[in-house]
Amino acid sequence: MDHLDLLSSLTVESHRKMILLVLDGLGGMPRPEDGQTELEAAHTPHMDRLAREGITGLSIPIRRGITPGSGPAHLALFGYDPLRYEVGRGVLAALGIGFELQPQDVAARGNFCTVDERGIIVDRRAGRIPSEVGAELCRRLDTIEVPGVETFVRPVKEYRFVLVLRGLGLSPAIADTDPQQVGYPPLPATAEKPEARHTADLVNRWIAQARRLLADSHPANMVLLRGFAQDPNLPKMPDLYKLRAAAVAVYPMYRGVARLVGMELLETGDPVRREFQTVADHWADYDFFFVHVKPTDSRGEDGDFEAKKAVIEAVDEALPILLDLEPAVLVITGDHSTPSQLRSHSWHPVPLLLWAPATVRPDRVTAFGESACAQGGLGHFYAQDLMALMLAHAGRLSKYGA
Amino acid sequence: MDHLDLLSSLTVESHRKMILLVLDGLGGMPRPEDGQTELEAAHTPHMDRLAREGITGLSIPIRRGITPGSGPAHLALFGYDPLRYEVGRGVLAALGIGFELQPQDVAARGNFCTVDERGIIVDRRAGRIPSEVGAELCRRLDTIEVPGVETFVRPVKEYRFVLVLRGLGLSPAIADTDPQQVGYPPLPATAEKPEARHTADLVNRWIAQARRLLADSHPANMVLLRGFAQDPNLPKMPDLYKLRAAAVAVYPMYRGVARLVGMELLETGDPVRREFQTVADHWADYDFFFVHVKPTDSRGEDGDFEAKKAVIEAVDEALPILLDLEPAVLVITGDHSTPSQLRSHSWHPVPLLLWAPATVRPDRVTAFGESACAQGGLGHFYAQDLMALMLAHAGRLSKYGA
Numbered sequence: 166m167d168h169l170d171l172l173s174s175l176t177v178e179s180h181r182k183m184i185l186l187v188l189d190g191l192g193g194m195p196r197p198e199d200g201q202t203e204l205e206a207a208h209t210p211h212m213d214r215l216a217r218e219g220i221t222g223l224s225i226p227i228r229r230g231i232t233p234g235s236g237p238a239h240l241a242l243f244g245y246d247p248l249r250y251e252v253g254r255g256v257l258a259a260l261g262i263g264f265e266l267q268p269q270d271v272a273a274r275g276n277f278c279t280v281d282e283r284g285i286i287v288d289r290r291a292g293r294i295p296s297e298v299g300a301e302l303c304r305r306l307d308t309i310e311v312p313g314v315e316t317f318v319r320p321v322k323e324y325r326f327v328l329v330l331r332g333l334g335l336s337p338a339i340a341d342t343d344p345q346q347v348g349y350p351p352l353p354a355t356a357e358k359p360e361a362r363h364t365a366d367l368v369n370r371w372i373a374q375a376r377r378l379l380a381d382s383h384p385a386n387m388v389l390l391r392g393f394a395q396d397p398n399l400p401k402m403p404d405l406y407k408l409r410a411a412a413v414a415v416y417p418m419y420r421g422v423a424r425l426v427g428m429e430l431l432e433t434g435d436p437v438r439r440e441f442q443t444v445a446d447h448w449a450d451y452d453f454f455f456v457h458v459k460p461t462d463s464r465g466e467d468g469d470f471e472a473k474k475a476v477i478e479a480v481d482e483a484l485p486i487l488l489d490l491e492p493a494v495l496v497i498t499g500d501h502s503t504p505s506q507l508r509s510h511s512w513h514p515v516p517l518l519l520w521a522p523a524t525v526r527p528d529r530v531t532a533f534g535e536s537a538c539a540q541g542g543l544g545h546f547y548a549q550d551l552m553a554l555m556l557a558h559a560g561r562l563s564k565y566g567a
Numbered sequence: 568m569d570h571l572d573l574l575s576s577l578t579v580e581s582h583r584k585m586i587l588l589v590l591d592g593l594g595g596m597p598r599p600e601d602g603q604t605e606l607e608a609a610h611t612p613h614m615d616r617l618a619r620e621g622i623t624g625l626s627i628p629i630r631r632g633i634t635p636g637s638g639p640a641h642l643a644l645f646g647y648d649p650l651r652y653e654v655g656r657g658v659l660a661a662l663g664i665g666f667e668l669q670p671q672d673v674a675a676r677g678n679f680c681t682v683d684e685r686g687i688i689v690d691r692r693a694g695r696i697p698s699e700v701g702a703e704l705c706r707r708l709d710t711i712e713v714p715g716v717e718t719f720v721r722p723v724k725e726y727r728f729v730l731v732l733r734g735l736g737l738s739p740a741i742a743d744t745d746p747q748q749v750g751y752p753p754l755p756a757t758a759e760k761p762e763a764r765h766t767a768d769l770v771n772r773w774i775a776q777a778r779r780l781l782a783d784s785h786p787a788n789m790v791l792l793r794g795f796a797q798d799p800n801l802p803k804m805p806d807l808y809k810l811r812a813a814a815v816a817v818y819p820m821y822r823g824v825a826r827l828v829g830m831e832l833l834e835t836g837d838p839v840r841r842e843f844q845t846v847a848d849h850w851a852d853y854d855f856f857f858v859h860v861k862p863t864d865s866r867g868e869d870g871d872f873e874a875k876k877a878v879i880e881a882v883d884e885a886l887p888i889l890l891d892l893e894p895a896v897l898v899i900t901g902d903h904s905t906p907s908q909l910r911s912h913s914w915h916p917v918p919l920l921l922w923a924p925a926t927v928r929p930d931r932v933t934a935f936g937e938s939a940c941a942q943g944g945l946g947h948f949y950a951q952d953l954m955a956l957m958l959a960h961a962g963r964l965s966k967y968g969a
Contacts, residue, residue, distance in 0.1 A: 193928075194927075195928065195929060200929070202928075223946070227967055228573070228952065228955065229945075229952040229955055230952065230954075230955025230957075230958060230959035230960075231573070231577070231955060231959070231964065231967050232959065232965075232966045232967065233966065233967050233968060234966050234967060234968035234969040235969070236968045236969055237967055237968035238968075247967075247968070248568045248573065249568075251968070252968070254969050257968075257969045258969070392969075504928070507926065511926075511959075512955075512956075512959040513928045535928065536930065536931055536944075539944045539946070540942065544946065545945075545946035545947075545948075
């Protein structure tokens with residue numbers, strides 16, 4: 166039996182509420198001077214208390230050694246096998262800018278690029294044009310009309326944009342037009358399956374018009390498309406787990422992933438205290454709250470140890486807002502590690518604490534940090550198993566077998 | 568997605584080099600007087616430093632409780648699911664002596680044995696005849712001609728040899744002719760599947776001639792065959808992981824496994840210092856070095872605690888040769904445990920240390936040993952996951968998903 170089928174078949178309704186607090190990129194590496202990570206160096210009296218009263222462990226986002234992107238890392242936290250349920254790049258990009266994808270839409274990631282007079286790519290990123298220039302060019306491309314399909318062009322950042330096709334009978338089985346290296350012309354859109362021929366034809370007509378519209382706009386005088394994808398139509402959390410699920414997230418990408426799994430999106434905003442207050446404001450209406458804090462990851466990617474530590478401390482300081490709600494289960498973890506020393510996502514397992522006063526078997530860990538969690542009572546486990554642990558501690562899973 | 572497919576899809580090239588140092592049968596059991604294993608009792612200042620600076624854990628060769636042979640244990644270390652990729656003993660033996668197996672060849676391990684006048688086995692190893700005698704007898708058997716198939720007989724060591732059949736329509740589904748105990752006659756070759764009947768017939772004709780040719784050569788007057796197998800055509804490491812891989816191993820079996828996964832075999836020899844020097848001599852030419860040290864296992868199988876400990880100390884003393892090369896990633900582990908108390912391979916998980924100064928998240932372990940590694944930051948994990956960890960720490964894996 167599939168993991169989700171198992172969970173779903175055992176889930177029962179309950180009044181006990183759960184909060185999953187994800188500090189994006191929480192995991193870190195020790196700094197040389199005292200061997201402490203950002204989380205360990207941070208002053209976190211509330212988290213330390215929760216770790217002491219609860220149980221801890223290390224969460225492996227995908228598999229050992231695998232560094233995840235945000236999409237698969239969050240799917241795993243929500244209980245979905247991230248190797249089975251793949252969300253295409255185009256869809257993630259569309260979600261990332263808050264574009265409301267419809268079920269049959271096909272989305273692709275786009276780059277403005279530079280081609281020479283023979284049409285050969287000389288710069289795949291068009292000299293990294295400023296975001297304002299990219300946005301202006303997107304407005305130009307958004308005027309393209311291709312008979313039989315509606316098209317949308319939305320800027321992402323600098324030279325990047327999203328192209329969405331909306332219409333009947335579209336297929337995402339289209340190969341990238343980006344040859345991934347300079348010295349070649351952009352490839353035509355080609356169908357990877359017979360049913361995608363019509364879509365490939367529409368994309369090529371769109372590209373032909375884009376080429377004409379951009380002819381005078383050096384260096385961004387051509388486009389490259391990749392990651393064509395459709396809404397993967399994931400099973401939805403309310404159906405799977407028999408609960409009302411809400412997402413409190415500021416960044417579009419995470420709101421997008423939450424919507425893919427059937428959560429309702431609550432209006433909120435920075436700082437983290439405001440996000441927590443959003444949970445409090447809607448406490449009666451939902452059983453499961455996913456709360457996403459972005460700046461831990463951003464400061465890690467900046468390589469700023471102190472700033473990441475400060476974000477963690479701000480979260481800790483605001484925690485009483487959530488604790489006052491008396492959740493049955495509160496989990497604090499990350500979707501992956503973003504050590505400020507590496508300035509990027511990494512594969513290192515992520516510290517996790519599960520607090521559930523009525524049902525937890527506490528371990529001997531007395532502080533929230535990577536080294537402590539490595540000795541935690543939950544051991545090292547795949548993030549995909551977290552939802553089962555949360556549901557169990559909330560009394561929401563019945564017995565398997567007689 | 569299959570584990571190897573996932574790894575392969577994420578692997579990128581890099582200049583960072585990796586060394587996998589396998590002390591065969593490294594894991595042990597504590598001696599009563601002080602509760603220390605061979606590794607724990609050994610004076611290993613270099614390994615202890617590496618454990619302190621790196622991260623440690625316990626490697627489970629196949630699955631909990633499963634004692635592996637050398638073949639599957641090494642395949643797992645190289646990233647291959649040992650339950651999916653099976654390699655027959657005959658193939659391992661053939662590759663191990665440098666025999667260039669062709670894809671359709673069928674290979675078997677052979678023993679010279681002693682039978683009495685009634686044809687009953689009285690010694691399954693023919694009094695462990697010297698290698699020179701075995702080689703001379705192999706030359707004799709190599710003259711056998713069986714219509715419809717080409718046959719090769721090559722000596723391994725002492726009483727052991729390899730038989731290879733080359734021809735059309737051969738099948739490896741042949742049961743062993745070795746009854747595994749004295750007091751019985753050798754069994755005829757029998758087909759385990761209908762399509763192997765032709766091959767079984769050819770093998771029996773070969774055995775009949777071998778019996779005649781050996782009739783006068785007491786004590787090696789008969790042969791036993793087992794482990795009939797064909798090249799499993801494994802995916803090759805250079806393709807999977809985008810790297811140049813070399814093997815430094817003295818014993819044929821390990822050279823054979825390494826060749827099976829696409830490593831190049833470097834000329835080397837005893838003692839371990841010479842093996843390490845071989846790595847140094849070829850440092851520029853490869854990205855991944857598999858270095859195999861056999862005597863830890865041999866002394867464990869001898870039941871000689873002190874001798875196994877001494878081998879480990881000799882390895883530690885030679886380690887600076889490898890450390891001076893400044894690898895990006897160095898792993899020291901075993902393929903399985905061979906506790907001298909048990910005088911055999913065992914299922915006990917194997918201590919492992921991973922040293923990668925730029926990317927590792929160290930744990931609190933300060934010495935290399937079984938008890939310490941049981942508390943290590945890598946936890947307890949399948950050996951099959953090691954390659955992902957090595958590639959990750961060498962910056963050779965890209966992100967999974969966006």
